[in-house]
Amino acid sequence: MAAPTATCCAPIAREPLAETEAAELAVLLKAVADPVRLRLLSMIGSHAGGEACVCDLTDAFDLTAPTISHHLKVLRTAGLIDCERRGTWVYYWIVPAAVARLGELFSPLAEPAAV
Amino acid sequence: MAAPTATCCAPIAREPLAETEAAELAVLLKAVADPVRLRLLSMIGSHAGGEACVCDLTDAFDLTAPTISHHLKVLRTAGLIDCERRGTWVYYWIVPAAVARLGELFSPLAEPAAV
DNA sequence: GTGCTGCTTAGACAAACTTCGAAACACGAG
DNA sequence: CTCGTGTTTCGAAGTTTGTCTAAGCAGCAC
Numbered sequence: 001m002a003a004p005t006a007t008c009c010a011p012i013a014r015e016p017l018a019e020t021e022a023a024e025l026a027v028l029l030k031a032v033a034d035p036v037r038l039r040l041l042s043m044i045g046s047h048a049g050g051e052a053c054v055c056d057l058t059d060a061f062d063l064t065a066p067t068i069s070h071h072l073k074v075l076r077t078a079g080l081i082d083c084e085r086r087g088t089w090v091y092y093w094i095v096p097a098a099v100a101r102l103g104e105l106f107s108p109l110a111e112p113a114a115v
Numbered sequence: 116m117a118a119p120t121a122t123c124c125a126p127i128a129r130e131p132l133a134e135t136e137a138a139e140l141a142v143l144l145k146a147v148a149d150p151v152r153l154r155l156l157s158m159i160g161s162h163a164g165g166e167a168c169v170c171d172l173t174d175a176f177d178l179t180a181p182t183i184s185h186h187l188k189v190l191r192t193a194g195l196i197d198c199e200r201r202g203t204w205v206y207y208w209i210v211p212a213a214v215a216r217l218g219e220l221f222s223p224l225a226e227p228a229a230v
Numbered sequence: 231g232t233g234c235t236g237c238t239t240a241g242a243c244a245a246a247c248t249t250c251g252a253a254a255c256a257c258g259a260g
Numbered sequence: 261c262t263c264g265t266g267t268t269t270c271g272a273a274g275t276t277t278g279t280c281t282a283a284g285c286a287g288c289a290c
Contacts, residue, residue: 017157022150029148034248035137038144042132045224054267067249069268088257088266096225103221109160110215149278169237182279184238203236203287232290239284247276254269260262 028102031078036061037071044081045094053089143217146193151176152186159196160209168204 017025032038043060044052058068072092075081080099083092132140147153158175159167173183187207190196195214198207 017154019150019154022153022157026148026150026153029144029153030247033141033144033148035134035141036248038137038141039132039134041224042137058267063248064250065267066251066269070248073268085256085267090267094224099221100225103218103225106214106218109156109209110211110218145277151278173237178278179280180237181239181281185278188238200237200286205237234289235287237284237286240282241280243278243280245276245278248274250271250273252270254267256267257265259264 025105028078028080028098031074031080032102034071036063036068037075040068040071041075041080041094041099044092045099051091051093053091055089057092140220143193143195143213146189146195147217149186151178151183152190155183155186156190156195156209156214159207160214166206166208168206170204172207 032041039060040057043057044050047056054065054068054072057072058065061068072081072083076083076092078098080095081092082095083090085091147156154175155172158172159165162171169180169183169187172187173180176183187196187198191198193213194210196207196209198205200206
């Protein structure tokens with residue numbers, strides 16, 4: 001930390017991800033790094049009208065309702081989806097800005113690394 | 116499970132993520148859903164020449180060498196990075212195709228949900 | 231060959247995550 | 261108001277993950 005060894009290779013010229021930002025993005029990624037939540041997100045996103053109610057989502061899985069509710073809460077806490085109660089049912093929809101941030105994250109890394 | 120209630124909303128017209136594919140993508144996402152691995156990936160990707168040696172990566176963290184090696188192995192197992200030993204040191208670089216797949220995953224969901 | 235440095239593997243443990251069952255809350259119907 | 265349905269919250273098991281120490285393998289210097 002104090003004195004670089006200077007025997008290996010050049011130090012990192014540009015450190016694109018600070019420790020704080022990495023932790024913040026990891027929370028976002030961890031929210032989608034689960035098969036159930038990934039499918040939930042895609043179901044909500046591909047649903048006609050851009051909204052899906054919990055009952056539809058629950059029926060699509062072999063999981064109990066509390067489990068689905070928990071996963072939805074994780075996605076909502078991460079800011080990836082939002083919800084509203086309309087009468088008996090609760091409807092969920094995607095927050096495009098948050099999802100777009102994930103997509104943009106990997107764009108610069110996907111290129112073949114310029115000098 | 117057996118009989119759909121048919122009282123709530125329309126069934127999902129298009130289910131974009133099959134159970135198998137979701138599980139496969141979750142493995143990929145879980146590999147980057149960690150602050151340390153996220154920073155490792157960005158460090159390797161932003162390093163001059165597109166390659167980074169382990170000694171540089173280890174020095175940048177307050178973690179022991181085995182821990183860094185473990186995280187690198189997770190990224191390598193996921194196919195996101197590759198490595199080669201050249202003499203004393205081991206060099207890592209990014210596999211652009213694998214990273215690009217992550218970026219493309221969120222593109223259709225980031226749009227404001229067509230009808 | 232012997233010793234030193236760099237990196238990985240193996241095993242162990244604490245923390246976090248996923249899932250469940252039971253209970254509580256919200257809303258409409260009668 | 262009371263009841264039934266839909267959804268969330270509350271604890272509690274079982275599993276996975278992140279980190280460490282100790283040990284092993286690979287290559288350079290002498």
